[in-house]
Structure formats: C-alpha cells, structure tokens
Amino acid sequence: xxxxxxxxxxxxxxxxxxxxxxxxxxxxxxxxxxxxxxxxxxxxxxxxxxxxxxxxxxxxxxxxxxxxxxxxxxxxxxxxxxxxxxxxxxxxxxxxxxxxxxxxxxxxxxxxxx
Amino acid sequence: xxxxxxxxxxxxxxxxxxxxxxxxxxxxxxxxxxxxxxxxxxxxxxxxxxxxxxxxxxxxxxxxxxxxxxxxxxxxxxxxxxxxxxxxxxxxxxxxxxxxxxxxxxxxxxxxxxxxxxxxxxxxxxxxxxxxxxxxxxxxxxxxxxxxxxxxxxxxxxxxxxxxxxxxxxxxxxxxxxxxxxxxxxxxxxxxxxxxxxxxxxxxxxxxxxxxxxxxxxxxxxxxxxxxxxxxxxxxxxxxxxxxxxxxxxxxxxxxxxxxxxxxxxxxxxxxxxxxxxxxxxxxxxxxxxxxxxxxxxxxxxxxxxxxxxxxxxxxxxxxxxxxxxxxxxxxxxxxxxxxxxxxxxxxxxxxxxxxxxxxxxxxxxxxxxxxxxxxxxxxxxxxxxxxxxxxxxxxxxxxxxxxxxxxxxxxxxxxxxxxxxxxxxxxxxxxxxxxxxxxxxxxxxxxxxxxxxxxxxxxxxxxxxxxxxxxxxxxxxxxxxxxxxxxxxxxxxxxxxxxxxxxxxxxxxxxxxxxxxxxxxxxxxxxxxxxxxxxxxxxxxxxxxxxxxxxxxxxxxxxxxxxxxxxxxxxxxxxxxxxxxxxxxxxxxxxxxxxxxxxxxxxxxxxxxxxxxxxxxxxxxxxxxxxxxxxxxxxxxxxxxxxxxxxxxxxxxxxxxxxxxxxxxxxxxxxxxxxxxxxxxxxxxxxxxxxxxxxxxxxxxxxxxxxxxxxxxxxxxxxxxxxxxxxxxxxxxxxxxxxxxxxxxxxxxxxxxxxxxxxxxxxxxxxxxxxxxxxxxxxxxxxxxxxxxxxxxxxxxxxxxxxxxxxxxxxxxxxxxxxxxxxxxxxxxxxxxxxxxxxxxxxxxxxxxxxxxxxxxxxxxxxxxx
Numbered sequence: 003x004x005x006x007x008x009x010x011x012x013x014x015x016x017x018x019x020x021x022x023x024x025x026x027x028x029x030x031x032x033x034x035x036x037x038x039x040x041x042x043x044x045x046x047x048x049x050x051x052x053x054x055x056x057x058x059x060x061x062x063x064x065x066x067x068x069x070x071x072x073x074x075x076x077x078x079x080x081x082x083x084x085x086x087x088x089x090x091x092x093x094x095x096x097x098x099x100x101x102x103x104x105x106x107x108x109x110x111x112x113x114x115x116x
Numbered sequence: 117x118x119x120x121x122x123x124x125x126x127x128x129x130x131x132x133x134x135x136x137x138x139x140x141x142x143x144x145x146x147x148x149x150x151x152x153x154x155x156x157x158x159x160x161x162x163x164x165x166x167x168x169x170x171x172x173x174x175x176x177x178x179x180x181x182x183x184x185x186x187x188x189x190x191x192x193x194x195x196x197x198x199x200x201x202x203x204x205x206x207x208x209x210x211x212x213x214x215x216x217x218x219x220x221x222x223x224x225x226x227x228x229x230x231x232x233x234x235x236x237x238x239x240x241x242x243x244x245x246x247x248x249x250x251x252x253x254x255x256x257x258x259x260x261x262x263x264x265x266x267x268x269x270x271x272x273x274x275x276x277x278x279x280x281x282x283x284x285x286x287x288x289x290x291x292x293x294x295x296x297x298x299x300x301x302x303x304x305x306x307x308x309x310x311x312x313x314x315x316x317x318x319x320x321x322x323x324x325x326x327x328x329x330x331x332x333x334x335x336x337x338x339x340x341x342x343x344x345x346x347x348x349x350x351x352x353x354x355x356x357x358x359x360x361x362x363x364x365x366x367x368x369x370x371x372x373x374x375x376x377x378x379x380x381x382x383x384x385x386x387x388x389x390x391x392x393x394x395x396x397x398x399x400x401x402x403x404x405x406x407x408x409x410x411x412x413x414x415x416x417x418x419x420x421x422x423x424x425x426x427x428x429x430x431x432x433x434x435x436x437x438x439x440x441x442x443x444x445x446x447x448x449x450x451x452x453x454x455x456x457x458x459x460x461x462x463x464x465x466x467x468x469x470x471x472x473x474x475x476x477x478x479x480x481x482x483x484x485x486x487x488x489x490x491x492x493x494x495x496x497x498x499x500x501x502x503x504x505x506x507x508x509x510x511x512x513x514x515x516x517x518x519x520x521x522x523x524x525x526x527x528x529x530x531x532x533x534x535x536x537x538x539x540x541x542x543x544x545x546x547x548x549x550x551x552x553x554x555x556x557x558x559x560x561x562x563x564x565x566x567x568x569x570x571x572x573x574x575x576x577x578x579x580x581x582x583x584x585x586x587x588x589x590x591x592x593x594x595x596x597x598x599x600x601x602x603x604x605x606x607x608x609x610x611x612x613x614x615x616x617x618x619x620x621x622x623x624x625x626x627x628x629x630x631x632x633x634x635x636x637x638x639x640x641x642x643x644x645x646x647x648x649x650x651x652x653x654x655x656x657x658x659x660x661x662x663x664x665x666x667x668x669x670x671x672x673x674x675x676x677x678x679x680x681x682x683x684x685x686x687x688x689x690x691x692x693x694x695x696x697x698x699x700x701x702x703x704x705x706x707x708x709x710x711x712x713x714x715x716x717x718x719x720x721x722x723x724x725x726x727x728x729x730x731x732x733x734x735x736x737x738x739x740x741x742x743x744x745x746x747x748x749x750x751x752x753x754x755x756x757x758x759x760x761x762x763x764x765x766x767x768x769x770x771x772x773x774x775x776x777x778x779x780x781x782x783x784x785x786x787x788x789x790x791x792x793x794x795x796x797x798x799x800x801x802x803x804x805x806x807x808x809x810x811x812x813x814x815x816x817x818x819x820x821x822x823x824x825x826x827x828x829x830x831x832x833x834x835x836x837x838x839x840x841x842x843x844x845x846x847x848x849x850x851x852x853x854x855x856x857x858x859x860x861x862x863x864x865x866x867x868x869x870x871x872x873x874x875x876x877x878x879x880x881x882x883x884x885x886x887x888x889x890x891x892x893x894x895x896x897x898x899x900x901x902x903x904x905x906x907x908x909x910x911x912x913x914x915x916x917x918x919x920x921x922x923x924x925x926x927x928x929x930x931x932x933x934x935x936x937x938x939x940x941x942x943x944x945x946x947x948x949x950x951x952x953x954x955x956x957x958x959x960x961x962x963x964x965x966x967x968x969x970x971x972x973x974x975x976x977x978x979x980x981x982x983x
Contacts (some may be wrong), residue, residue: 029156044173046177063582076144077149
C-alpha cells in the first residue's frame with residue numbers, strides 16, 4: 003500500500019521527531035536536521051512533509067500552549083504514532099538485514115587505491 | 117502580533133502574502149515558525165538580504181498542501197471557463213486539431229530559426245572584452261586599382277602595432293597549419309595526423325579568453341617547446357585531462373618534442389577559428405618581415421581606446437614600414453564579433469556565415485509565425501461565428517461582456533499553450549534531424565536556452581491572446597436577441613471580409629517563399645554547373661607528397677598503373693590553396709600562382725587556347741618569369757595572343773627590368789569563391805619536390821584503384837600514411853553555404869505552404885458549411901454540380917490570384933537583389949513566375965474543388981431539412 007512507504011526524507015523527519023520528543027515542531031526539526039546532517043532544508047519542505055506524515059498516520063500533533071516567544075502564536079507539536087513506529091522499525095530492520103547479507107568478499111575486493 | 121523593536125520585524129508584505137495563500141488552520145503555526153526563524157537566523161543580515169531570504173522561505177511554502185481551498189465565485193468561474201473551453205475544443209475536434217497543428221508548426225519553425233540565429237549571432241562573444249578585440253587585415257591592391265580582399269598580414273605587423281599605438285593593449289599573431297598535417301604522437305602511444313595546430317605568440321591568452329582546466333595560461337607559451345592542448349586532444353593522446361608536463365612529439369625529418377603547459381576546454385563551436393594544439397611561434401627574423409602575407413593579426417585595445425580614432429592612422433603607419441610597391445595595399449580593422457557574419461575575405465580561418473542570410477532567415481521566421489497566427493485568427497473567427505447562440509444564451513443568463521471575453525481568451529490560452537508545448541517538441545525534433553544541415557548542435561534543453569524558451573513561450577502566448585481578442589470582442593458585442601436568433605449573415609459581413617484578407621496575406625507569403633526558394637535553388641544549380649574550366653572529376657590529391665623523398669620515382673610508378681591517367685605535382689590545391697605575387701610592367705598587378713610540373717596541367721585538364729604546356733626538355737621553362745597564364749591574366753598584363761612565346765618586360769624591381777615569356781595560355785577557370793570574378797592566375801614550372809600530388813584515375817572500380825595506388829605510395833613513402841582527398845569535395849565545399857541555405861529554405865517553404873494549406877482547408881470547409889443551404893436551394897432550382905463548384909472555387913481562386921499579384925513582384929525584386937551578390941548568377945526566367953503562381957493556384961483549386969464537389973453532390977434535402 004502506498005501509504006506505508008517511507009521516503010528517505012520522511013524517515014529522517016520521523017527520526018528527528020523522535021529525537022526531539024516531546025518538543026518537536028517545524029522550526030526546531032529544521033535546526034536539528036541542520037546540526038545532525040548538515041543539510042539545509044526549507045521550512046516549507048518540512049511543514050509539507052510533516053503534514054504528509056500526519057495524513058499517513060505516522061505522526062499525530064496538537065497545538066501547544068501559547069507562549070510569548072513568537073508573538074503569542076502557538077506551536078504545533080508532533081509525536082510519533084504506533085503506526086509510525088512500526089514503519090520505522092520495518093525500514094530499520096530491512097536495512098540492517100540487507101547490510102548483513104553483503105558478503106565479506108564484497109568489502110575485500112574494494113580497491114581503496116582507486 | 118507586534119514585536120517590541122520595530123527594526124526586527126519581518127517584512128509585512130511577505131506576511132500578508134503568506135496569509136493570502138495559506139490555509140487558515142495552518143497559518144498560525146507556520147507564521148510562528150517563520151518569525152522564530154527570522155529571530156534566529158535572518159534578522160542579523162542586512163535588511164535587503166534578510167527580506168530576500170525571508171521571502172524565499174515563504175515562497176517555498178507555495179505547495180498544494182498549504183493552499184486555501186478556494187470556494188469563492190471567481191474560482192468557480194475560472195473553472196467553468198476551462199471546462200467550457202475544453203468541451204468546446206472537444207466538440208470541434210477537427211478544427212481545433214488543425215488549429216493546433218498549424219500553430220505548433222509555426223512555433224516550431226520560429227523557435228528553430230530563432231535559436232539558429234542566436235547561435236550565429238553569438239560567434240566569438242565568449243571572449244571576455246570581445247568588443248575590444250579586433251582583427252587587422254590588409255587587402256591587396258595593385259596599380260590598376262584591382263582589390264583582392266585578404267585576411268592575412270605580414271608577421272611584422274602585430275609587434276609593430278603594439279609598439280607604435282598606445283591604444284593597443286596586446287597583439288597576437290596566428291599562424292595556422294596552412295593545409296599541412298602534423299604527425300603528432302606520444303613516446304609509446306599512437307600517432308595521429310593533426311590539422312588543428314596553430315602557432316601563436318605568447319600573448320595569445322592576453323587577447324583571447326579560453327577556459328583553462330589545468331596550468332597557467334599566461335605563462336603557458338613562454339618557451340619554444342611549450343604546447344597548449346584542448347581537453348579532447350588530451351583525452352585522445354593520454355586518456356585523461358590532467359596532462360601537465362607530459363610530452364607530445366612532432367614527427368618529421370627532425371623530430372621535435374613539446375611539453376604540455378596548459379590544458380584548455382575545447383574551442384566553443386561559436387568561434388571563427390578552431391584548434392586542438394597551440395605552439396609558440398618560433399620562426400627566425402619574422403618580426404621585421406613585411407613581405408610575407410601568411411599571418412593573422414589580432415589586437416586588443418585598452419578599455420578607453422576607440423577603434424574609430426585608430427583606424428585612420430593605420431594606413432600611414434603601414435606605409436611607414438611597407439615597401440613602396442605595396443603602398444596601394446589597404447590596411448583596416450574588423451571587430452572580432454563581426455568576423456563570422458560580415459567578413460568574406462580570402463583565406464578566412466573557417467567558412468563564415470553571411471549576415472544577409474541572417475536577415476533572410478529572420479524575415480522567414482517572422483513570416484511563418486505570422487502565417488500561423490493568421491490561420492489561428494481566421495479559424496477562431498470562423499468557428500466563433502457558429503457560437504452566436506451560445507453567446508446569446510450566456511447573455512440571457514446574465515453574463516457580462518467581460519466574462520464572455522474571458523471565456524474566449526481562456527480558450528485561446530489553452531490552445532496556445534498546447535501549441536507551444538507541441539511546437540517545442542517539434543523544434544527539438546527539427547534540431548535533431550537538421551543539426552547536421554545547419555552545422556550546429558542546438559537543443560532547447562540546453563540551460564542557456566531555457567530562459568529563451570520562456571521568452572518565446574511568453575511572446576507567442578501574447579500573440580495568441582491578441583489573436584483571440586478580436587473574435588472575443590467581436591462576438592461578445594452583439595445584441596442578445598440577434599445573437600439568439602443566430603443572425604450570422606448580417607453581423608458576419610465584416611468577418612467574411614477579414615477572413616478573405618487574411619487568406620490573401622497567407623497565400624501571398626507562401627507564393628513569395630516559393631518564388632524565393634526556387635530562385636535560390638536555381639542559383640545553386642547554376643553554380644554547380646558553372647564550367648570550372650578544368651575537371652575535378654576522379655582527381656585525388658595527396659596532401660603530404662613532401663614526405664616522399666623520391667617524388668619523381670613515385671610519379672613514374674603511379675603513372676604506370678593502368679587505372680591512372682596522369683599524375684601531376686603542385687604546391688597548391690585548386691579551389692583551396694594558392695600563392696600570390698606582384699607582377700606586371702609597367703603597372704603591377706596581383707597574380708595568383710602555383711608552382712607545378714608539366715603533367716599537373718594535363719591531370720587537371722586545363723584547356724590550352726594558345727602556346728604550349730611546359731616541357732621537361734626545355735631548361736628555360738623552369739626559370740625566371742616564364743609562365744603559363746589564364747586568359748584574365750593575359751589581358752590584365754596587357755598582352756594579346758600574339759605576345760605568347762615572345763620575351764617581354766614583365767616586372768620592374770629596384771630599377772632593373774625583368775623579362776618573362778608567356779609560354780602558354782589556358783582558358784579561364786574558377787579557383788576560388790564562385791561569388792568572385794575570375795582573377796589572374798599563373799603557373800610556374802620548377803624541378804623540385806612539391807607538396808601535393810594529384811592523380812587522375814579513370815576506371816570504374818575506385819576502391820580497387822585506391823588500394824593499388826596506396827600500395828605504390830607505401831613503397832616510396834617510408835612509413836608516411838597516404839593522405840588524400842577527392843578534389844570534387846573541395847569544390848563542393850565552396851558552395852556549402854548556398855547549399856545549406858537552399859535546403860533550409862526548402863524545408864521552411866514546405867512548412868509555410870503546409871500551414872497556409874491547413875488554413876485554406878479549414879476556411880473552405882467553413883465556407884462550405886455556411887453556404888450549405890444556398891447550395892441546396894440552387895440545386896433544387898436546377899443548378900448543375902459543375903456550376904455550383906465553379907461558383908465556390910472561383911471565389912477562392914480570385915483571392916489566390918490577388919495574393920500572387922502582391923507577392924510575386926516583391927519576390928522578384930528580393931531575388932534580384934540577392935543575386936546581385938554573385939558575379940556568376942542565374943537569371944530569373946518566366947517559368948519561375950509560372951511555378952510560383954501555378955503551384956499556389958493548383959493547391960487552392962484542389963482543396964476547394966474537392967470540398968465544393970463533396971458539397972455539390974450531397975443531397976440537397978438533407979441540407980435543407982436541418983434547423
């Protein structure tokens with residue numbers, strides 16, 4: 003089913019949302035991605051990915067309490083759902099599985115001089 | 117909503133923009149995040165920069181998920197415009213198809229020509245400060261005032277220009293290979309014969325800009341053993357690009373090894389000279405030599421210098437150095453960027469384009485676009501007439517005039533956009549197939565062309581909207597009641613008039629182009645058939661005959677082959693390479709010449725009209741000014757046929773007068789550009805090895821002949837490869853420009869005619885439908901099929917005749933003025949008129965005739981019963 007597939011960027015967002023629990027919202031996800039991976043991502047891209055993930059049911063969100071930091075505007079805080087976790091685990095396992103199946107020979111034949 | 121510090125607020129207009137497009141339920145969190153981002157990252161930037169960054173972030177929110185779900189009436193209205201437009205297009209599939217077909221064909225032609233012209237016009241502009249670079253050339257002028265335009269200059273010119281003119285920032289000389297091939301190779305690698313070798317001064321990169329991949333261009337040609345090569349040459353010899361310090365050897369009697377000091381990108385296609393290797397000019401005593409004309413001189417002016425002020429000083433400067441006999445020669449400069457299109461001198465570094473062709477093609481591009489837009493207009497108007505009722509009903513239901521116009525414009529935009537897309541694809545296909553023809557590799561998909569594509573798209577779209585505006589305004593302007601009654605005839609009068617005049621314009625353009633194309637073709641044919649005065653057929657020329665030490669023995673052996681008629685040696689190639697000298701008494705003229713052996717004249721089949729060929733047994737033939745000349749030379753030297761064989765004074769030099777004998781006279785022959793008049797030419801005979809060996813073969817099995825000839829060659833050549841070409845090709849190259857033009861013209865004419873054809877089909881079709889009832893009534897009253905057909909056909913044929921009456925005289929004058937550029941030109945005969953007029957008439961007649969026949973034989977009852 004289409005909805006259960008995780009794109010590379012989506013997976014990254016999910017992971018970051020997990021890392022930032024319970025304070026994950028658009029801007030600090032962007033900052034975290036920048037500091038963890040060095041990638042600069044447009045805020046718009048993050049917001050659209052978040053809303054896509056929420057639509058797929060991998061994330062749920064609620065509006066936080068009002069604060070004064072940002073002109074009284076509320077943040078939308080994201081947390082991972084059970085379905086989100088399942089999808090992440092599946093991705094993780096598949097990758098580990100495949101990695102472990104690479105024969106040692108493949109590594110040995112690498113020509114490091116080249 | 118307000119921050120305390122005024123300066124730190126993000127730009128308000130950006131926020132408003134976000135609020136305008138963003139969904140309300142998302143707006144709060146997004147604007148919050150953005151403001152926080154502003155605080156963290158952006159507010160410390162300079163204000164303008166911060167605004168841009170902030171705006172960029174907002175623009176990146178322009179994604180479907182963030183958009184408001186539009187529910188307001190405007191949106192519904194737009195949707196209904198589009199829906200009705202699509203329904204309407206679907207309903208009239210036939211005419212929509214024709215419309216898109218003709219419009220996209222027109223657009224494809226336009227894009228094709230536009231990009232072709234853009235490439236032609238961008239020649240040599242890749243050099244930085246290209247507008248400060250000029251080429252200095254010297255035309256040969258003799259005492260009689262005959263001018264021989266020539267791109268080459270003496271080697272002393274460039275250094276003297278730099279020395280004497282403070283305006284000149286740097287100057288450089290180019291010495292190309294002059295037809296020679298250089299046998300290059302690496303120590304252990306393969307050897308190749310190279311032609312793209314230019315010897316240049318170390319200032320080459322001060323004047324010209326080529327992008328350097330490895331090495332330092334400013335110091336790369338300081339030593340005589342330095343060599344600069346292009347990327348593809350590096351890959352060819354070494355299989356990699358970083359080849360600094362590697363060596364390439366020039367194999368010849370005394371091998372010479374060069375060190376690679378820089379690698380540059382391949383020379384762009386838009387350059388008027390091409391090369392793979394640069395070597396430092398390293399000949400002795402050239403800096404003072406004002407006598408040899410075989411170097412190209414380029415100068416780069418200082419930023420504030422003006423070439424116009426420098427130009428009048430050039431001639432006095434030149435006369436200060438040149439020998440007295442050369443005072444007549446004219447020195448002048450050409451802007452670098454003009455060379456490709458405007459310079460047509462002898463010995464250009466490559467075949468140049470022609471600015472006139474640029475004008476012609478630009479005109480054609482506009483013509484074709486006009487034809488297809490007219491078609492569009494015509495079809496839209498014609499189709500629109502059928503929609504009176506729709507317009508009426510819309511009005512009854514309260515449609516404003518403006519919304520009716522919007523409806524029609526929407527249809528136009530959709531149709532135009534479709535046509536642009538299809539046209540773009542068609543153009544890409546054209547580039548793919550015609551790239552060879554125009555000698556360029558262009559693609560719309562190149563990055564530099566993408567913005568251009570946008571520009572073309574926009575202008576075509578504008579044109580499409582304008583074309584749609586007329587019918588839109590026209591149709592929406594009728595009284596509601598009249599419109600519902602379907603009153604087409606009263607209101608349709610002006611439309612029919614418009615329709616007719618548009619058809620006339622289309623066919624006028626078609627007739628014009630047909631006429632022009634035939635004229636160009638005829639001229640091409642004429643040039644192909646010009647009697648060259650000798651025969652290039654089955655003559656193959658070895659280019660490296662000097663590599664053979666025993667040339668005479670080789671000649672003897674070759675002539676013994678049964679397939680070889682004769683073998684001759686020369687130091688030039690007919691149609692490609694010859695030399696010049698000043699000769700004549702009492703007035704000097706510029707004489708083209710070649711040194712040959714007696715059999716060369718036989719091999720080339722020159723026709724003697726007086727005197728005799730050189731003789732191997734007469735010593736006198738091989739010395740001094742004893743020569744064989746062509747008719748023009750005989751005349752210009754002031755001799756008659758009676759002077760042949762008599763020793764005459766022929767040259768005055770340093771107060772002594774030299775005598776020479778005209779041994780023989782040959783019929784005039786073409787040895788250079790067909791556009792030019794035949795110039796004086798002389799042959800001298802010297803017993804010495806010469807560069808080129810021409811072999812005339814006679815048999816039918818050329819492949820076998822070639823292998824025999826090559827076998828003989830390799831006996832003598834001591835390992836040098838046999839390099840030869842067929843002389844016919846050289847002459848074909850001389851008319852490559854005209855050939856190319858004729859072919860492009862032909863394709864474009866076919867397309868233009870095709871578009872006009874579509875227009876005619878569509879209009880005839882509509883007329884037929886309009887007159888369906890009239891025809892039916894006429895038939896009921898007893899009209900014959902022929903009579904009905906004639907009635908309709910004549911209407912159209914009159915239009916086409918009017919079109920021809922306008923176009924053909926114009927085309928005649930255009931063709932005449934084009935032909936004036938040729939000395940040997942074809943004349944425009946009556947049948948050209950007949951073909952241009954006849955073909956348009958026949959096409960119109962067959963389209964209209966067929967359709968009127970179909971209408972005329974249909975059952976009148978069916979037509980009358982409708983409505």
